[in-house]
Amino acid sequence: MTHAKRYAASTLTTFVEQLFEKAGADAEVAQVVTRVLLEGELLGHRTHGLNLVSRYIGGMLSGQVKASARMLEQVSDSGISALFDGHYVLGPYCVSRALDCAAKGATAQGIGIAVVRRASHIGCLAAYLKPFTDRGLVAMVYSSDPSAGLVCAHGGIDPVYTPNPIAAGIPTRGEPILLDVSMSTVTLGLVGQCRDAGSTLPHPVLMSNEGRLSDDPADFFTTPPGSILPLGGQAFGHKGFALAILVEALTSGLAGHGRKDAPDQWGASATAVVIDPRFFGGLEAFTDESSFLSKLILASRPVDPGRPVRLPGQAGLKLREQALGEGVSLTQKVVDELNRTAGQLQLPALS
Template sequence: MTQRYDAADLRRFAAALFEAGGMEAEKAVTVAEILVEGDLLGHDTHGLAQLSPYLDALASGDMLGRGEPEVVSSTPVAETWDGRKLPGPWLVRRAADLASARAAEFGLSAVAIRRSHHIACLAAYLPRVVERGQVLLIFTSDPATASVAPWGGTRRLFTPNPVAAGWPSPGGPVMLDVSMSITTNAMTARRRAEGARFPRPALLDAGGRPTDDPNAFFTDPGGTLLPLGGEAAGHKGSALGLMVEALTGALAGHGRADAPTGWGASVLVLVLDPARFGGRDAFLRETGWMEDAVHANPPVPGGETPRLPGERGWRRRAEALARGVALHPAIPPVLEERAARAGVAPPAPL
């Protein structure tokens, strides 16, 4: 039977562990909220699965638990920060809040962040801004590592480079969080640990041959993650991945050309306010029309009614808040081990 946990208990527990690990209280609370939000939405490789690696990064000094980002450049609508390896979830939420406030005045605003630490689940940032009636886009890459080859290549050059976007619609937020590769590093590692293959080719082995075997990623030389689109249309995912590289590392002024080390992220946060464009009511009229049209579209034979991006995750979130969060089976033992190590009481299942 799947064990469920109260979301508030999980947040308090994670925050206590981060604070015990040396993170400032405000940062600890924000990071805990973002990780749990990832699990609420069903992104369980980028929720509390990241708690233990984050604590290790804090202990090693790769993640900085205290301090402020450095403002590299600033205009009324755009800023660039040096994140100084501060916690990524804290930096990105702060950037989104700043961009949201400025977009309400100017229509749009962006914050580019270099040298952030890992930023967890991108979808977790979307509801807070979308519920204000605004549109949020997030792009991220990690210039210190690589796992995806460019189209036609066989050696790792860039990361899965996810893009997240959220916007309001009458029926609830529309949210997408999509990597520019078929799968991610975290999911590949999980499938390898579970002894499971992918349902279709998701990687290239070191020789450039498509494979569904996650072990191909861990050979020497290593295989690569296939770009989004796979064997048939991976040129599209590869091109989009390169676009994310330009919008993150290049725009923030620090990327692969600087040969950074450690675990981190380059990030672009962009907020647009429909009220400053064609008007909020007109925006909702259009997104509402599309929402109805998607739902009314005849499904394929034997298929379910078409749904909007993030619709299933939003329902899962509501269920988890009402009934408790169902964590991936690999996570509770790690939480218990970390609790014992820190002398913090672990969350009890419901």
């Protein structure tokens, strides 16, 4: 990867917001989506960062992806429980609104939950969490995509469901703990990357369409397709499989829109749950405990002396700090794509 140059986060924000607005997004939607994608970039999730801008705008221009705040429909609301229908509005806007709604419930009564069906692509779940941990809230996001089947049941051959990530932000006295993990061994992204690079996967976590364990991406991209093993692999895959079913229930199940509806357009079901520790043992006791646990973990002797034990999110937060201090480095490929999109929209290139 060639790194072009470094850009100030504020420069990128203005540039990307303008792209979204010129492509037809409401100002509010443009701001929120830009913030989430930039945050993914800052945390080092380069496959779920500003590389998505051109793809999202492409979807808007083709009419598949919507960008009007009004189109995000609130279907139900109990004050702490809500259901939204995204009608394929840009996913980062849908999920952010769901999190805001859940946080409102949490600060009022201790917990809030908001479910979104038919959100467009939602990017990197870890990118949503810090604004909530900064307020002393525990924030969780679950997601699945009922239009795709990629992962097999434990002991099964056929692909049935999606990697179904669980993400959470946990406040501590210092930096938050940010976790974002799929309930499959690997994601489709990695399988595709290995195929494109002509390499095998680091572990045999694919199942060929004949039920043979494989590390060869070619065994996934067949007709009928292969599948990805659940988290836990052959020995403990019943655990990842069970957790993935729970994620399906919390997302598409509560959404009332899922695999039974056989959607033919990519669209996420996502559920945000926010909890306010002040309604339980208190924020101070909470962060005392999360900080104490963090210290215990960081004090663990490492198996490999060259690789100290780290907390989930720690590496990403360090990259974020660096990027905010020294500027965000983008690959030439991403800069070229952004500038091509700018040209298409008759906007000036990134300077």
